[in-house]
Amino acid sequence: MRDLLRKELFLSASVLSYLFIPFGLLFLVPGYPILCSAFFVSLGLFQSFQNAREANDLVFSALLPVAKADVVRGKYRFVCLIEACAFLLMAVSVLLRMTVFSEAAVYRGNALMNANGFALGSACVIFGLFNRIFVGGFFKTGYRLGRPFVGFIIAAFLTIGIAETLHHVPGLEMLNAFGMDHPAVQLSAAAAGMIVFLLLTAASCRKACEDFERIDL
């Protein structure tokens, strides 16, 4: 599996997947819909799938001495690695905003959602949706990229819209907590997002392995 991940990193991946990882730092930008950073990271990953399709990567990989299901798992590992790198930058940004910059006027006057545990959890949900809708959708055919990506775009921006709106709902203001306010809520929201990510990714990977086994390359 390590060799497959190495193949993904050095042969299949588009450089844009790496260049888009720093979009995780958009979590530091005040007055910006910070969850769009998760979408941009996903857009970078999309470029790798396009790149891989043009390079006949799936046929090449399926001919290597590995089980076909491992080809799928290798792709998921690569996707999750890029998402984890971006998530790390988001988490660092959140920590900075929660501690060093917690009283900064520019963040206090932020009209949009704050970078906090809830934002991290929401980013995880967007990554999970990418894995479920786009990556899983791609492996239904092994070549069709457009339809699953459009599906993901709709789901991602719905999620962003809902996440940006929720803290305006009476009783849910704590979702927009500043600094270390409402730590239990923030931690729970982040954990819930991570659990959703894991569930969506695991279900998607299992289904993609089955689909990929069935399709003709």
Add this chain to the structure above:
Amino acid sequence: MIVEVCGLGKRYPAFELKDVSFGLESGRITGFIGRNGAGKTTTIRSMLNLVHPDCGEIRFFGRPLAGHETEVKQRIGYQAGTVSWYPRKKIRDIVRIVKRFYKTWDDAAYHRYLDRFSIDEGKTPLELSEGMKVKLSLLLALSHRSEVLILDEPTSGLDPFSRQEILEIFTALKSTGVTVLFSTHIISDLEKCADDILYISRGKIAAAAPKEDFIRRYSRDGETLEDTMLRLEGGTAYA
């Protein structure tokens, strides 16, 4: 038999592969002949697990491909169509990744064949001619000591000199015990190097025999192998 294909079937809307069965003997070259669309590529891609047959079984080294895919692929080399993967990556970089997948990768053999095929590691597949792409496939296959080579139309689109060179390589490989199955629609390829002929027509194996037996059985007096194949494919009674 080092490779056995039994009752392979695959149905497409406009084509059906029907009950394809044959075997490959160790250290022999088998030419897989048939016109375009006869089912050669579907058969070969099924043998490489790229296409899922509706029925039938494929066995390598006495073991079914299903369930032993990884170990079987360690011992076979392949070329599924012309090299079209990673067109802008340097061959050196592709090889650096690929070699890690093979337990039997032999760097000395790799450099030996690299010299023999005059392949420049610094080039990308995009910069290679069709003949050099075939040689690149062979280079990768031979560098992990493949016991069986399965090649889909390796001589298609090559100039006569490159074709001759590839066929000579097959013959040299045979002398080292490598089993070769190559599909072609160029009949002279069979005359030059095949020990066995596997003839597929309209999705069915029409004949499978050593070349001499095939000629004895199907050729008429004064006919070349090409004349015989053209007559058979033309629909004249031959069974």
